[in-house]
Amino acid sequence: MSLLKRIEQGQGGNSSSGSGGSGQSSNNNQGGESSRLSSLQARRVNAPITSPQAGSYFDLKTRVQNKLLSELDPSMDITRTDEVRRTIQDLFEQILAEENIVLSRPERARLFEQIAAEILGFGPLQPLLEDDTITEIMVNGAKNIYIERKGKVHRVPVTFENNDHVMRIIDRIVAPLGRRIDESSPYVDARLPDGSRVNAVIPPISLVGPILTIRKFSRNPITVEQLIQFGSISQEAIQFLKACVEARLNIVISGGTGSGKTTFLHILSGFIPGDERIITIENAAELQLRQ
Numbered sequence: 610m611s612l613l614k615r616i617e618q619g620q621g622g623n624s625s626s627g628s629g630g631s632g633q634s635s636n637n638n639q640g641g642e643s644s645r646l647s648s649l650q651a652r653r654v655n656a657p658i659t660s661p662q663a664g665s666y667f668d669l670k671t672r673v674q675n676k677l678l679s680e681l682d683p684s685m686d687i688t689r690t691d692e693v694r695r696t697i698q699d700l701f702e703q704i705l706a707e708e709n710i711v712l713s714r715p716e717r718a719r720l721f722e723q724i725a726a727e728i729l730g731f732g733p734l735q736p737l738l739e740d741d742t743i744t745e746i747m748v749n750g751a752k753n754i755y756i757e758r759k760g761k762v763h764r765v766p767v768t769f770e771n772n773d774h775v776m777r778i779i780d781r782i783v784a785p786l787g788r789r790i791d792e793s794s795p796y797v798d799a800r801l802p803d804g805s806r807v808n809a810v811i812p813p814i815s816l817v818g819p820i821l822t823i824r825k826f827s828r829n830p831i832t833v834e835q836l837i838q839f840g841s842i843s844q845e846a847i848q849f850l851k852a853c854v855e856a857r858l859n860i861v862i863s864g865g866t867g868s869g870k871t872t873f874l875h876i877l878s879g880f881i882p883g884d885e886r887i888i889t890i891e892n893a894a895e896l897q898l899r900q
Contacts (some may be wrong), residue, residue: 621856667770674724681728690729697725698824732778733767734823738801744825745867750818751775768891779809799891803828806895824867830897831872833879841869856879871895 670792677700701721705712712720726735737746738755745757751769755762769775783790790797795814801809806824836842853860854877861878864870875897881887883900 621681670720670723672726673701673704673710673720677701677724678728687887693729694725728745731781732774733769736821737767738805738825739763741828746821746825748775748819748821750820772818774820779811779821780821782807783809800895804895804897812836826895828895830875833876836876851875851880855882
């Protein structure tokens with residue numbers, strides 16, 4: 610059985626790798642340690658789940674991640690994602706070998722992807738952001754994450770380490786935009802590099818810890834032809850709206866959350882002639898003009 614399996618099952622508390630220290634002093638005899646471990650395991654059956662203890666997967670991930678960060682070149686250009694990822698992969702393998710950490714291939718891949726997401730992406734949210742079937746991500750505190758897929762909301766088995774971890778990800782999102790979020794300004798609207806809309810609320814306004822909502826933009830925006838095919842609008846209405854845009858008439862688009870206002874505005878903006886000057890005023894930049 611690999612080290613990670615023993616750690617997650619609570620059986621690696623005294624392994625020689627050092628990843629599972631249980632807090633007993635080294636001069637205790639082996640019989641005393643076995644007795645205390647048996648007592649702990651007996652009480653663990655009905656014990657409530659608490660924060661990760663020493664020797665857990667969380668501690669293994671944190672230890673490897675911190676050592677990797679200390680060895681990375683701080684002058685490295687993180688925008689060159691492929692090159693940085695290869696460097697992280699090399700250092701990751703080197704650290705596992707130096708510390709004699711034995712992991713199966715799936716466990717090694719899982720640990721690497723989580724650490725890479727923390728360094729290059731948005732932590733636990735990165736796999737959800739890369740899933741094109743997910744349209745919205747809702748974080749209600751560190752331990753409650755929901756997604757919307759095909760119009761249905763589902764809870765996913767993904768969590769943050771704690772509220773500070775959520776705050777680090779929120780800061781990573783808003784900092785490049787020149788915005789901040791703290792107790793004096795406990796909510797913010799922002800966007801991801803791909804244009805996805807982000808709203809974050811933190812205490813004291815939020816009562817359950819940091820809250821984060823991400824409304825994802827489709828990588829392949831809906832076209833006029835698809836709207837007509839879906840029955841959302843007729844060919845005649847499209848021709849009328851195109852004429853209104855070309856005639857520079859004022860048009861107001863309104864509707865509820867998720868009703869398709871931005872999608873429809875993208876389609877109408879496609880009717881603006883390429884030689885026109887376009888000025889947009891947005892709270893959080895969402896429009897993806899294609900002129």
